[in-house]
Structure formats: structure tokens, C-alpha cells
Amino acid sequence: MPRTLICGHSRSASIFLTTVLFFMMAFLLVGGNRNNAGMMQASLVYLVFMTVLAYLLFRSGRVHRYRSIFFSVYAIAFVLNFIPILLETRGHIALTGRDIANLDTPLCHLTIPMLILPGLVYGVLIFPTKLFANMGFYPMLFLWLGATVVLGKGWCSWGCFYGGLDEFFSKLLPKRIVSSRKFNYSLRWFPFALLLVIVVWSFLALDPVYCGWLCPFKAVTEFVQPTNWLIWVQTGIFVVLFLGLVVVLPLLMKRRTQCGLFCPFGAFQSFVGLANPYRVRIDKEKCNQCGACVDQCPTFAITRETLAKNKVSITCARCGRCMEICPRDAIQFSLLGVPLRGHDARKPGFLSEVFRPDSLFTFGALLFGAVISGGMAAQVLLRFVHLARTGSFLFR
Amino acid sequence: MLAAAGKALLLGLATGLFCLGTCAPVLAPLMLGEERKGLWPLLLPFLQFSLGRLLAYAVVGAVAGWAGAGAAPVLTPRRVGASFLALAALMLLYGLKGGFPGWRLCRLAAPLLARLRAPFWFGLLLGFNACPPFLAAMADVFLHGHVAYGLAFFLVFFLVTTLFLLPLVLLGRLSRYLSLRAVGQWAAVIVGVFYLLAGLRLLIP
Numbered sequence: 001m002p003r004t005l006i007c008g009h010s011r012s013a014s015i016f017l018t019t020v021l022f023f024m025m026a027f028l029l030v031g032g033n034r035n036n037a038g039m040m041q042a043s044l045v046y047l048v049f050m051t052v053l054a055y056l057l058f059r060s061g062r063v064h065r066y067r068s069i070f071f072s073v074y075a076i077a078f079v080l081n082f083i084p085i086l087l088e089t090r091g092h093i094a095l096t097g098r099d100i101a102n103l104d105t106p107l108c109h110l111t112i113p114m115l116i117l118p119g120l121v122y123g124v125l126i127f128p129t130k131l132f133a134n135m136g137f138y139p140m141l142f143l144w145l146g147a148t149v150v151l152g153k154g155w156c157s158w159g160c161f162y163g164g165l166d167e168f169f170s171k172l173l174p175k176r177i178v179s180s181r182k183f184n185y186s187l188r189w190f191p192f193a194l195l196l197v198i199v200v201w202s203f204l205a206l207d208p209v210y211c212g213w214l215c216p217f218k219a220v221t222e223f224v225q226p227t228n229w230l231i232w233v234q235t236g237i238f239v240v241l242f243l244g245l246v247v248v249l250p251l252l253m254k255r256r257t258q259c260g261l262f263c264p265f266g267a268f269q270s271f272v273g274l275a276n277p278y279r280v281r282i283d284k285e286k287c288n289q290c291g292a293c294v295d296q297c298p299t300f301a302i303t304r305e306t307l308a309k310n311k312v313s314i315t316c317a318r319c320g321r322c323m324e325i326c327p328r329d330a331i332q333f334s335l336l337g338v339p340l341r342g343h344d345a346r347k348p349g350f351l352s353e354v355f356r357p358d359s360l361f362t363f364g365a366l367l368f369g370a371v372i373s374g375g376m377a378a379q380v381l382l383r384f385v386h387l388a389r390t391g392s393f394l395f396r
Numbered sequence: 397m398l399a400a401a402g403k404a405l406l407l408g409l410a411t412g413l414f415c416l417g418t419c420a421p422v423l424a425p426l427m428l429g430e431e432r433k434g435l436w437p438l439l440l441p442f443l444q445f446s447l448g449r450l451l452a453y454a455v456v457g458a459v460a461g462w463a464g465a466g467a468a469p470v471l472t473p474r475r476v477g478a479s480f481l482a483l484a485a486l487m488l489l490y491g492l493k494g495g496f497p498g499w500r501l502c503r504l505a506a507p508l509l510a511r512l513r514a515p516f517w518f519g520l521l522l523g524f525n526a527c528p529p530f531l532a533a534m535a536d537v538f539l540h541g542h543v544a545y546g547l548a549f550f551l552v553f554f555l556v557t558t559l560f561l562l563p564l565v566l567l568g569r570l571s572r573y574l575s576l577r578a579v580g581q582w583a584a585v586i587v588g589v590f591y592l593l594a595g596l597r598l599l600i601p
Contacts, residue, residue, distance in 0.1 A: 121413075186578040193582030197421060197590070204417045313575075 007329060008061030013353040017363060018055040024367055025050060029374040042378035042385075049073075049377075050370045063320030063362055067157065068167055070366075074373040075164025077380045079220050082106075084383060084394050086222060094225035100128045105222075106135035109144050109160070111211060113195060113268040114202035126206050143372065148269070150368045152276025154318035156259055156266050156299070158365040159372060162217045163317075166258045170250035170298060178252040180295065187261050188300040188315060195264035216241035216258055259317065260299035270314045277336040278361045280318060284310040286330035293322035293331060318361070333358040400549040403536060408556025411529030415557040418527045419449075420564060421587045422487065422518050427567040428580025429490065438568040444515035446558055452523020453550040456530075460537040461546025476526055477598030483521035484592035490514060491584030529557075 029047050033039040057066035086093050107129040118126045130136040147155045156163050198210045219242035226232045249257035293302045301316040322331045335357040387393050432438045493505040533553050537546040570576045
């Protein structure tokens with residue numbers, strides 16, 4: 001592959017951006033844990049980790065590489081924290097009829113598209129969760145609204161605590177085992193079709209059907225306790241989808257197959273994410289149509305057809321991979337309404353570097369990501385310390 | 397007959413949104429899945445689909461009235477299950493012919509579906525779907541036990557619920573976008589799998 005021209009920041013701009021980010025993260029991560037010494041120390045460790053990553057990201061310009069480390073750590077921390085919390089608070093992972101009747105089911109963002117129509121038409125919440133508790137309806141709604149404003153579709157690469165698992169497995173093998181040269185790119189519209197079907201189906205059944213039948217992540221979070229053959233079938237579907245889409249295919253193809261080819265929330269976010277002003281754009285004067293980005297895009301958002309029009313598809317998750325591998329530096333973050341010439345990454349000057357669209361986007365994304373992952377990551381660190389001291393991963 | 401028409405009108409108006417929800421998963425992929433330029437190509441699949449539904453409703457209305465007069469049950473699980481399986485097969489073919497045009501089966505499916513007037517069969521087979529509004533209509537007709545009453549009731553019920561489906565015709569305008577056609581085709585595949593499972597569940601005791 002030809003040498004790439006990744007455009008990092010100067011040392012002074014990188015230090016400035018990282019310092020501002022450090023203080024903001026410190027305020028939000030550590031400030032809330034003043035009464036808990038253990039959490040404060042663990043948050044400080046995570047703060048240092050995020051600060052080092054941020055500096056490396058700004059200085060090198062390798063958005064994808066360092067985001068990928070953060071994103072994988074975040075997703076693994078989520079799973080390692082979520083299951084122990086269930087065991088500590090409920091005593092079991094599998095949902096029982098009593099848990100559902102008590103509205104004791106944490107809500108995740110994947111349900112949001114299914115909740116809208118029944119909520120608007122009938123005024124009901126069709127998910128057995130509490131309105132205000134941790135990971136209940138309103139906290140998740142506000143988290144999603146915030147993410148949509150700050151990240152847009154970038155949620156899928158910076159904020160989603162499931163997406164990092166795809167990312168992690170897609171990075172494990174050094175080389176691709178299954179080539180995607182003959183890949184059927186019409187499959188990337190499958191999540192939109194699935195979104196359409198589950199929204200209508202959930203409205204008719206007044207039940208979040210995706211959670212009951214199709215969510216691959218039930219395999220690593222919580223699932224309904226199998227008490228009859230139908231629930232066993234549902235559980236089997238979760239496991240098969242998880243192993244297939246999140247583990248095996250990403251390993252073989254080195255792409256995020258669950259995110260790019262299945263996730264209906266990703267499709268939903270493609271629409272609502274248009275509210276965010278940041279875009280990935282291809283400079284037609286620099287691009288020579290070599291197709292390196294088509295072959296490497298983790299979420300299948302660039303095809304030969306879109307590249308010929310110098311565009312990325314609506315499904316682009318702002319992961320930064322195409323920018324890293326483009327041999328002509330033709331792909332970059334851009335701000336809606338500003339022509340590409342208006343934010344040339346190589347323009348000299350401290351202020352023009354700091355206010356580059358990629359600086360602004362990655363700054364906001366890192367801050368948002370650090371804040372929502374901070375609590376989980378710190379708790380997992382404490383759990384490891386607890387494991388070393390007592391031999392148990394659970395606090396009680 | 398006026399009583400039948402009045403009741404069917406009210407039932408249709410009250411439950412039309414539910415009918416839209418039931419028919420949209422089949423009709424929406426149909427309207428989106430193929431490029432449709434001009435008014436006639438836009439209206440034709442909707443009219444064919446509606447004709448299929450009308451025929452199914454007429455049959456069910458007449459048989460429900462006849463059954464109410466003391467004859468056999470109308471929609472047994474086996475019959476509904478069989479119609480679901482046939483609908484599933486059609487929808488899978490319809491979706492896959494676009495999704496995997498390179499496959500031999502899919503290449504063969506396209507001309508076959510065109511010759512069959514696929515939308516008509518979609519409407520007919522979906523018309524036997526015993527959704528809640530449909531069951532309410534059947535119960536009323538069954539209690540009256542007259543074939544003519546059943547026909548009149550289901551004819552009006554069909555006309556009123558068709559009004560709710562009309563906006564879906566506009567989806568056909570979006571079929572000029574390749575990406576949305578792909579979405580329509582994949583939706584047909586997903587809905588096909590759903591009806592396949594629903595059909596099997598009804599057929600296997």
C-alpha cells in the first residue's frame with residue numbers, strides 16, 4: 001500500500017487541545033467522585049489513559065487507531081461491569097418474570113426507535129423499565145439526545161458501548177481471511193429494512209420485538225430466563241447472532257459486520273445524525289479513485305459508486321479509517337456549509353489548527369466518550385483490584 | 397344492508413391504523429422494491445394488491461355469513477398457515493431477486509413474479525390474515541349468518557381500510573433511489589422470514 005499522508009497537529013496545538021480536554025475531563029470524571037476515594041483514584045488512572053490517547057491522536061492525526069483503542073476498552077469495560085452489577089443487585093443475570101413485572105430491566109439505546117410510535121400514538125412505554133432509575137428511560141433518552149447533537153452518526157464509533165466489541169474483534173487478526181472483493185454492497189441497506197420492520201412490528205405488537213428476538217448483545221448482557229422452548233429458541237438466536245456478527249465475521253473480514261450490516265439503531269442514527277454538522281468529505285481534486293477506502297471502510301460506507309461521486313454514504317460512522325489509509329490525504333472531516341478549501345488540514349497557524357473541523361469533532365467526541373465511559377472503566381479497574389485482594393470480581 | 401355498511405364503516409375508521417400497520421410491512425417493500433416511473437406504474441401494483449385483498453375479503457365475508465348460518469368454520473389455523481407460507485415464498489423471491497441478482501433462482505424469479513402479477517397474490521394471501529380488526533368484522537358477520545350481509549360488510553370494510561393504505565402509494569415515488577429500492581427488497585426478505593415462521597407455527601401443532 002502506498003505511504004499515507006496523515007495530517008497530525010503541531011506539538012503546540014496538540015498540547016493545547018490535550019490540556020483543555022484534560023481539565024474538562026478531570027472536572028467531569030474526577031469531580032463527581034470526591035466522596036469516594038477508590039472511585040476517585042480509579043477515575044484518575046482512566047483520566048491519564050484518556051489524556052495520553054488524546055495527545056497521541058491529536059499529534060499523530062491517526063484518529064482511527066487511537067479511537068479504536070478507546071472504543072474497544074470502553075465496550076469491554078461495559079460488559080465486564082454490567083454483568084457483575086446485575087449479579088450484585090438482582091442476584092442473577094437472566095431476567096425472570098418478577099424482574100419484568102417490577103420494571104427492573106435496564107434500557108439501552110437500541111430500543112429507542114421502537115419506543116417512538118407507541119409513545120406518540122398510545123402514550124405508553126413498551127419496555128419494562130423505570131422512568132428515572134439508572135439506565136431507565138429518561139437517562140437513556142438524554143444520553144442519546146446529547147450524543148446525537150455532539151456526535152451524530154459518530155455515536156456508532158465513539159459512544160455506543162456495543163460497537164466497540166465489533167471493533168475489538170475486527171482488530172484481533174493481523175490479516176483479513178475473507179476478502180471483501182466480491183462483497184454484495186446492497187447488504188449495507190439491510191439495517192434500514194430491519195429498522196422499518198421492527199418499528200412497525202413493535203407498534204403492532206406493543207412489544208420491543210428486536211430485544212425479544214434479534215439483539216445479538218443479549219448474549220453478553222441479560223436475556224429472559226429460558227423456561228420454555230420458545231425462550232430457548234430466542235436465546236439461541238442471540239448467541240448465534242453474537243458469535244456470527246460480532247465475533248466470527250469481524251475476525252474474518254476485519255470489518256464491523258454487526259454495525260455495518262445489521263444494527264437497526266445504526267440505520268436510525270444515520271437519519272437523526274444528520275442534525276450534527278460534521279461530515280466526512282472526499283476532495284475530488286485530490287482523490288485518484290484508487291479504492292483503498294472502499295476496501296477498508298469498517299462499516300461498508302464507501303463503495304465504488306459513492307467514491308465515483310466523491311461521497312461517502314449516509315451510513316458513515318465517522319471512525320476515521322478512510323482518512324488514515326488514503327494515500328493522497330483526500331478524505332477529511334468537514335463542517336457543513338464550509339467548502340473543503342476552507343479548512344485545509346495543512347494550513348499553518350496555531351488557531352487554524354485548533355479550529356480545524358477534525359480537531360473540533362474529535363475533541364467533542366473524546367470528551368463525550370470519556371464522560372460516558374469513565375464510570376464504567378473506573379469501576380472495572382476497582383473490580384480488578386478487588387479480584388486481586390479477595391479473589392472475587394463482585395463487590396458483595 | 398345499511399346496518400352492515402354503517403358498522404363496517406365505523407369499524408374500518410376505528411381500526412384503520414391497525415390495518416395500515418398490518419399491510420404496510422408487505423405493501424411498503426412492494427412499492428419501494430422496484431423502480432416505478434409515472435402515475436400508472438405507481439398505481440398499478442397498488443390496484444393489483446387491492447384487488448387481491450378485495451377478493452380475499454369477499455370470500456371471507458361470504459363464507460363467514462354462510463358459516464354463521466350453520467356451516468363449516470372459515471379460517472382454520474391450517475388454512476391461514478398455508479396462506480402465510482405461500483405469502484412468505486412470494487416475498488422471499490421478491491426480495492432476493494433484487495438482493496442477489498447473480499443467483500440463478502433469483503434470475504428466474506424476476507420474470508416469474510412479473511407474469512404472476514405478484515402484487516395481486518400479496519394482497520390475496522395477506523387478505524386471509526386474521527388480524528384483530530379482521531376478526532372483529534368476522535365475528536359480527538358470523539353472528540348475523542347471512543351471505544349478503546357478510547359481502548356488504550366486508551366490501552365497505554375493505555373500502556374504508558383501503559383509504560388508510562393509500563398514502564403508501566407515494567412510497568413508490570421514492571423507488572427511483574437505488575438505496576431505497578434495496579431497503580424495500582431487504583424488507584421483503586425480512587417480512588418473508590416472519591411469515592414463514594408464523595405459517596410454520598400455525599401448521600405445526
